[in-house]
Amino acid sequence: MKLTILIHCPDQSGIISSVTSYIHEQKGNIIYLDQHVDKEAGVFFMRLESEFENSIELPLFKKEFDKKLASKYGMQWELYKDGKKPKMAVFVSKYNHCLYDLLSRYRSGELLVEIPFILSNHKDLEYIADQFQIPYYHVSITKENKESAEEKQLELLKKYGIDFIVLARYMQIISPKVIDVFPQKIINIHHSFLPAFAGAKPYHAAFERGVKIIGATSHYVTAELDAGPIIEQDVTTVSHSHSIKDFITKGRDLEKIVLSRAVQMHAARKTMVYNNKTVVFS
Amino acid sequence: MKLTILIHCPDQSGIISSVTSYIHEQKGNIIYLDQHVDKEAGVFFMRLESEFENSIELPLFKKEFDKKLASKYGMQWELYKDGKKPKMAVFVSKYNHCLYDLLSRYRSGELLVEIPFILSNHKDLEYIADQFQIPYYHVSITKENKESAEEKQLELLKKYGIDFIVLARYMQIISPKVIDVFPQKIINIHHSFLPAFAGAKPYHAAFERGVKIIGATSHYVTAELDAGPIIEQDVTTVSHSHSIKDFITKGRDLEKIVLSRAVQMHAARKTMVYNNKTVVFS
Amino acid sequence: MKLTILIHCPDQSGIISSVTSYIHEQKGNIIYLDQHVDKEAGVFFMRLESEFENSIELPLFKKEFDKKLASKYGMQWELYKDGKKPKMAVFVSKYNHCLYDLLSRYRSGELLVEIPFILSNHKDLEYIADQFQIPYYHVSITKENKESAEEKQLELLKKYGIDFIVLARYMQIISPKVIDVFPQKIINIHHSFLPAFAGAKPYHAAFERGVKIIGATSHYVTAELDAGPIIEQDVTTVSHSHSIKDFITKGRDLEKIVLSRAVQMHAARKTMVYNNKTVVFS
Amino acid sequence: MKLTILIHCPDQSGIISSVTSYIHEQKGNIIYLDQHVDKEAGVFFMRLESEFENSIELPLFKKEFDKKLASKYGMQWELYKDGKKPKMAVFVSKYNHCLYDLLSRYRSGELLVEIPFILSNHKDLEYIADQFQIPYYHVSITKENKESAEEKQLELLKKYGIDFIVLARYMQIISPKVIDVFPQKIINIHHSFLPAFAGAKPYHAAFERGVKIIGATSHYVTAELDAGPIIEQDVTTVSHSHSIKDFITKGRDLEKIVLSRAVQMHAARKTMVYNNKTVVFS
Structure with missing residues (x-):
């Protein structure tokens, strides 16, 4: 044992x-x-x-x-x-690269978790859930139904006994209602080198500023947007010759790798949180 | 020719x-x-x-x-x-690592410039100028004498026919009076991955935020602090086990390499500026 | 146009x-x-x-x-x-990470190619071809049938009008018979930083030598094993604390990214070969 | 204490x-x-x-x-x-970048060692020793005098109570006679990503092979050339557009940083050797 x-x-x-x-x-x-x-x-x-x-x-x-x-x-x-795999729910919207990456690793036995379901506010990626034969729940979110949608999310999370949530490019802000039930148990991937370019459209902002390096950051979700404890970051070089579209393409690889590393660290119980920072043991 | x-x-x-x-x-x-x-x-x-x-x-x-x-x-x-080396003035304060690095490269024939003089608002690094037998001007700066000090700087820059200025961890803000005479010809090294942690004490701010990567940025100086066109950036990984002191130590190597690359690109006329961004040809 | x-x-x-x-x-x-x-x-x-x-x-x-x-x-x-996508055949054996990565990118529209079929000397990965609804040909290879197996390969390659071949961890040596038909048109991924650790079991050899960095290399296949023109390489750090198994796990991410970059460069006609070296335009 | x-x-x-x-x-x-x-x-x-x-x-x-x-x-x-700094001798030949780097760090208080003397088989770098006011011994080495030269080296090492030796691009092979007195206490910098390109002219060999990444390796010296326990490695990217001269220039920065990191690890007693491999504690 x-x-x-x-x-x-x-x-x-x-x-x-x-x-x-x-x-x-x-x-x-x-x-x-x-x-x-x-x-x-x-x-x-x-x-x-x-x-x-x-x-x-x-x-x-x-x-x-x-x-x-x-x-x-x-x-x-x-x-x-040892041996008890944590249960992980994946939330997605329309981008498929992080989802594909997580599920490929899952299927390869690289990710020591169980994935009972995928949840999305859109129907676009249902075909991938089908490809990998994992239940897919479509819970659309509007200004009006936000509260009831979150109730539905919490219900599903409870029903499946979920231990932690991965936001694999999920384009909705998680409200304190959900965060409070999963403190330091919701992992997000942000497509910039935080704290630079927090918020929306970070690649556009990075392009505008003329940076020579772009990054991605995975962090635990807290009430303050893009300000939670950082788990993992990585970067790649860019130059004047790269367009915003190039930034987005190069960034996809960063995003999926940084997110998967964070998920692996969390699943292996190698992370601890204190003072809005992480200790990540090797 | x-x-x-x-x-x-x-x-x-x-x-x-x-x-x-x-x-x-x-x-x-x-x-x-x-x-x-x-x-x-x-x-x-x-x-x-x-x-x-x-x-x-x-x-x-x-x-x-x-x-x-x-x-x-x-x-x-x-x-x-070809063959006409640009004349470069080095401004420093108390940190010696960037100065040592620039002068070692200069002496090795790696930097295709002339360095007619070093200027500082402190006397601390005069011994290095002596080691390398380069004139060292001490122009102290206080709130009161700032204007006359800058006059003195401009005089020296003119007298020696300086083409561009390198701020090798120079801890004074350059005023528009000097910038206007050397537009896109003053290269600064900032000890963070800009635009994150602009301003004072970036390593402390990075430590506080719990980032997993720290960086350095060289840029042309403009009127807005730490917001000029970025020439070069690089980063290195850190973890929870690193103290602020470790950040500073690791950062020194980044700072000197990023600064020297920017100086080399500028000296080789490989940089162009447009819309507050740089084109850096290879 | x-x-x-x-x-x-x-x-x-x-x-x-x-x-x-x-x-x-x-x-x-x-x-x-x-x-x-x-x-x-x-x-x-x-x-x-x-x-x-x-x-x-x-x-x-x-x-x-x-x-x-x-x-x-x-x-x-x-x-x-522009607009004419090259046709690419994927050869695999038993490892699935490179295949998953290529097909995910293909499905996302990231890879500007057509993939008419997947070929393998094993049946193990047929389920992935099914997942992505791409024809899968099982052409087993033994010492005895090698020649006829290659005939079969060439037949398929011709039938589908294949422009280039990607060996996505295909564990068989390609003979000159096939190479001659696809000169500089077969891309392999080798799981080491070539020329270090050419041949079999590179991670074991790297572990034995106690290196602090491991790598992956994509190259065009030539008659000499692991000695063809290098298209792309990347590396990641390791330490004494990593086992061979850790090397293999860390290496998977390198392999898939290095291979996909090489495929993208080739598909975009950015590579040229001369004197067993590549020119890779940006 | x-x-x-x-x-x-x-x-x-x-x-x-x-x-x-x-x-x-x-x-x-x-x-x-x-x-x-x-x-x-x-x-x-x-x-x-x-x-x-x-x-x-x-x-x-x-x-x-x-x-x-x-x-x-x-x-x-x-x-x-704690507080007892090890005594380190520096051996050099004609390249000055590693020597400048070590001495600059030494003078900045970054390297927790004492450097009682510098030894060289040439007179070329004496001026740097003078700049930093450190004794410089010129012990020329020829085929004929190799044995007596090594006697002289050992004498000096003993006289100054040297704890370990750093070969800062020292272009002579150290014989077992000296290695046996300083087992795992001689640190070399090799200008390639070992085990690739061991031996002479590694940048030429790397250029010839058309690699896309070059490296540097610091290791303890053993009787077998370039085959001792690796302490630290790092790499940088190159492309078809870089000449051998560019490799050499880019490599200088790698060499000095990799060597200085190894020296710092050794001086801080963070390295252990076993089975021709190192354990390097963080």
């Missing part, structure tokens, strides 16, 4: 030795440990993977961990049992 | 054949030609290098070019004779 | 002005021109795109071009009429 | 908890811990930094560490007290 543990707590002496000793007592073998201290905030972060030769009683393990460690150090902690 | 010609004019049919035919008539051999059309603005740009076996009479060449081509097509054009 | 012309010939004075004047005479407007001189080999390369307001008579255009230009300068030249 | 500890030993359960508990008992606070397991070789690596509020008795600390931990787990381990 393999367990992954994520911890954060006020920084103090002795945490690592206490935790690793506890794992050792439980006959666990640590196969991965990484830690980080945010010195300004005084916060300690740790990610740890352990293998246990014999199956252990999880409820007891947790209870003891709480008693001996969590309460002593003021820890917030999470434990994941 | 080798000539480099830079042209821009309203886009229209026949320019390339007219110009290349003219060069051919003058017994020139074209060894480099690149062109660009800004379709939105309807502007044609061209850079051309030609070798002439026999020496040609430049004044006549120019006069004919004006008559036959420039007036016909409404061209703005510049001609440079 | 838009024409794209590719030329190479011995380097000499006057070529550009002659060609551009000819285009101008024919009432063409040059919208792109790039040229390159290989000084060591003394060869001139040019790529030119022209728009013609009125339809022109192509046979006449070609005949005149041959008479006035090609024979005078000893040119080898090709002319492509 | 701050201590840095590097450990490697056969992989087994309980190491991390034992070591961190020991540090905790000694009233140390762990401020950095990273570990790596080479699963194929079955070897555990750890790097750990601890702060101790009160000064501790180092000999006792070491003795106890040996008794309680090192002998139990079969560890090879090293301990470094």
Whole structure:
């Protein structure tokens, strides 16, 4: 059996030795440990993977961990049992490149998730869901029906037991109503090197400004648009010879790769959020 | 003899054949030609290098070019004779990495310029000027003396016949008085991936925002701070494990390389400016 | 009407002005021109795109071009009429990531080609061909049947009027019999930064050597294994913490992007081959 | 007081908890811990930094560490007290860019080393040593005097108490006689992306092969030429338009940055060597 543990707590002496000793007592073998201290905030972060030769009683393990460690150090902690894949919903609008990329990786066994359904405010990409034989829900959104549409979304998310949502170029703003149910569990891809060119039409803005590099940013969605904790970014060079259309074409490759990396990090429980920033363990 | 010609004019049919035919008539051999059309603005740009076996009479060449081509097509054009190195003044404050980098390249013969002097608002880096035996002028700047200090700068720039100025981490805002004398001839290095984090303390702002990539930008100085035409940009990855101090250290290498590339492009007359953007020929 | 012309010939004075004047005479407007001189080999390369307001008579255009230009300068030249998409066959074995990537781009309209069929020496990926509704031919290859299998391949290639072949992780060596029919028209993706780690199991070899960067290379197939003209390369960083399995996973993204870029360049007639090297125009 | 500890030993359960508990008992606070397991070789690596509020008795600390931990787990381990800068000798020949870069960083306080002297087989770069006021030894090397020249080198290295050697484009092969005295303590920069283009004239070979990316590699020197453990690599793109001279110019920036990163990693005791590969902790 393999367990992954994520911890954060006020920084103090002795945490690592206490935790690793506890794992050792439980006959666990640590196969991965990484830690980080945010010195300004005084916060300690740790990610740890352990293998246990014999199956252990999880409820007891947790209870003891709480008693001996969590309460002593003021820890917030999470434990994941290996093999349980998180359930991920994909929201799309009309662009297909991120969806194709996610589903190809999913089908190849590269993405360790389950994808119970795809949701869109348009019907355009239903054919791709069909190609990959995944349920596709069309929930159109207008100014008038926004509230009821979100009710419908929440219903579907609940019904399928969704753990996190991926906005694969979904062109609607997610309201706090949904964000509050999925805090730090909605991953967006923005087609610029944030914080530059937040908001609409970033490639047009980048072209206008005459930048020599364009980028893409995946981040957790928060109430403030394009301002949530950044998970992953990447860039590519452009020159005067590239038109806005070229920016868009070059950007597609960035977008899909940056989004898929973020999804993989999140699915592997390698991300932690603090002060609107992420710790992304390797 | 080798000539480099830079042209821009309203886009229209026949320019390339007219110009290349003219060069051919003058017994020139074209060894480099690149062109660009800004379709939105309807502007044609061209850079051309030609070798002439026999020496040609430049004044006549120019006069004919004006008559036959420039007036016909409404061209703005510049001609440079190979071998004439532009004169470059370096302005610095207290950081030494860009200065060291420029002077090392200069001494290695990598930078095809002359550096008649270094100017600073501090005395700190005089020892480097001494190391490289280049005159160093200390022109301190305060709120009170700003105007007279700039007069002194302009005097020096004029006295030495300076063609362009490089701000190698010079921590003073250049006023329009100087910019107007050196339009598109002052190159700055800004330690962020513009337009993100314009203004002061970009590394602190980048750290605060939790970006995963930091950058540097070299641009021509215009009246609006950090908003001039971008010449060159580059980036490097960072993670949660990097402190602001790490950002600054990693950024130093970016700054010096991005600045030196911009200086080389400018010195080789490979840059043209239009609509607050650059065309940078390869 | 838009024409794209590719030329190479011995380097000499006057070529550009002659060609551009000819285009101008024919009432063409040059919208792109790039040229390159290989000084060591003394060869001139040019790529030119022209728009013609009125339809022109192509046979006449070609005949005149041959008479006035090609024979005078000893040119080898090709002319492509815009809008005619080249026909591309995809050869695969068992890995699906490059195939998924190519077909997703194809379906998105990103790849300006036609894909009449997919061919494989295995049945494994037939489901993807079905997903995208493209004919899939299974031509198994053994030591014994290699010759007849290649006959079958050539038959299919001829029947469908294929212009070029893409080996999207096709795990069989292409014999001269096929190469000779498609000289510089077979594009392979090799999963290393060639010439390092040519041959089998490059990720294993890279791991063994302890490199800090891995790469992928797309090249035209020649008789010598992994030694043909390189079209495109890209790399990504690795560290001691990455296993061979991690190399393979990281490499998949490189492979598909490098291959698709090469295919796009080839399909857009931006590549020329000389002395086992490529000129790839921008 | 701050201590840095590097450990490697056969992989087994309980190491991390034992070591961190020991540090905790000694009233140390762990401020950095990273570990790596080479699963194929079955070897555990750890790097750990601890702060101790009160000064501790180092000999006792070491003795106890040996008794309680090192002998139990079969560890090879090293301990470094913070603040003690390693002594680094620089060997050069005629190229000045790496030397300028190292000395500029040294003077800026970026390189946490002492540089007692520079050694060269030529007199060409003495002026740079003078500029930076560092002793320069000219030890010319011919086929005939190679043995005595190396004696002289070893003498100087011993006299100045040198900890490690940096070959900043030193164009002589280091013989086992010197390597044996400085095992994994001689850092070379090779101007290619090893293992491609090992040996002489790598830029010429890269040009000949028509690669689209060139690189630089820093590695520890071993008896086999250009085959030692790689510390750091980086690359930059090139195209058909770049001449060998352009490769060399672009490569200079790579070489100096890759070398300086390797030197910084080594000086900060972040590198470990095993099976001709490096573990480079972040």
